[in-house]
Amino acid sequence: MDGPDQVAAYAQAGRIDGVMSAAYLYHTASASQVIQSCGTVVDLGCGPATQLVQIAQMNPDVRFVGIDLSSEMLAKATAYAEAGGVRNVEFRECDITRLTFLPDQSIDGVISTMALHHLPTLEHLRSTFSEIRRILRPNGAVYLTDFGRLKKLASVIFFAYLNARHQPHLFSLDYERSLRAAFLYDEFEMLAKQELPPAIQCFGTFLVPMLTVLRTPPKPLKEETSAVLRQMRSALPRRYRADLDDLRFFFRLSGMSPDPFS
Numbered sequence: 001m002d003g004p005d006q007v008a009a010y011a012q013a014g015r016i017d018g019v020m021s022a023a024y025l026y027h028t029a030s031a032s033q034v035i036q037s038c039g040t041v042v043d044l045g046c047g048p049a050t051q052l053v054q055i056a057q058m059n060p061d062v063r064f065v066g067i068d069l070s071s072e073m074l075a076k077a078t079a080y081a082e083a084g085g086v087r088n089v090e091f092r093e094c095d096i097t098r099l100t101f102l103p104d105q106s107i108d109g110v111i112s113t114m115a116l117h118h119l120p121t122l123e124h125l126r127s128t129f130s131e132i133r134r135i136l137r138p139n140g141a142v143y144l145t146d147f148g149r150l151k152k153l154a155s156v157i158f159f160a161y162l163n164a165r166h167q168p169h170l171f172s173l174d175y176e177r178s179l180r181a182a183f184l185y186d187e188f189e190m191l192a193k194q195e196l197p198p199a200i201q202c203f204g205t206f207l208v209p210m211l212t213v214l215r216t217p218p219k220p221l222k223e224e225t226s227a228v229l230r231q232m233r234s235a236l237p238r239r240y241r242a243d244l245d246d247l248r249f250f251f252r253l254s255g256m257s258p259d260p261f262s
């Protein structure tokens with residue numbers, strides 16, 4: 001994703017209060033359960049940092065490094081973090097399959113949201129997982145989430161254009177391409193077993209595995225964090241709150257617990 005129009009469409013439709021607000025809040029809450037006691041966390045494929053900034057705001061004691069290959073995305077990310085007055089985030093331009101600037105076992109946590117489907121082959125995903133394992137200190141935290149590839153094209157088209165009326169066409173098109181490019185849940189699970197630390201747990205949304213989460217075990221959230229998350233859920237417009245509750249429901253049915261909003 002590098003063309004200025006595509007970057008602009010993604011950044012606009014992906015606004016924190018737009019169609020993706022439920023997904024952002026779900027991943028902010030779930031990632032926070034995993035990374036909350038970390039010193040330094042890297043975000044692989046941070047894009048315009050809409051998700052990363054929300055996670056950073058929820059975890060002010062953690063230092064974050066957003067990594068992306070696209071200088072256009074990083075320019076947007078830097079401006080977005082500055083505009084939000086967020087001080088615990090910095091950015092680096094780098095390929096996530098070769099994190100050469102990071103020494104072995106130098107990082108406490110790794111997160112990645114909606115970026116891994118950009119990797120062209122399973123071998124690139126393997127290299128990324130192998131890099132995660134290399135840079136992560138023992139017992140480090142991991143929260144990775146991405147689309148899971150659906151087997152039927154009709155399902156891909158259905159989900160890609162579900163919100164088409166509320167978002168730029170380029171964003172719907174990018175969503176369709178992303179769903180087509182995604183790795184299968186089974187591929188994530190296989191490579192996680194081979195390359196990631198043994199504590200990793202894999203989850204796919206129940207029945208329709210269009211979202212995947214790979215994470216290390218969660219820790220109880222501080223009561224004030226839980227209260228803020230519940231407040232943010234209540235403040236969502238009704239339609240997006242329903243989206244969030246669907247995500248909670250389908251991940252809970254897949255065995256992902258505890259629910260960070262309960």
Ligand SMILES: C[S@@+](CC[C@H](N)C(=O)[O-])C[C@H]1O[C@@H](n2cnc3c(N)ncnc32)[C@H](O)[C@@H]1O
Nearest residue numbers: 045046047051068069070095096113114115118
């Ligand atoms: C769909 S955006 C996701 C952004 C953000 N994580 C989110 O949840 O909104 C995917 C990002 O991954 C980046 N990306 C793709 N391949 C990459 C690679 N090999 N190394 C680093 N970044 C990459 C793209 O430039 C893009 O900004």
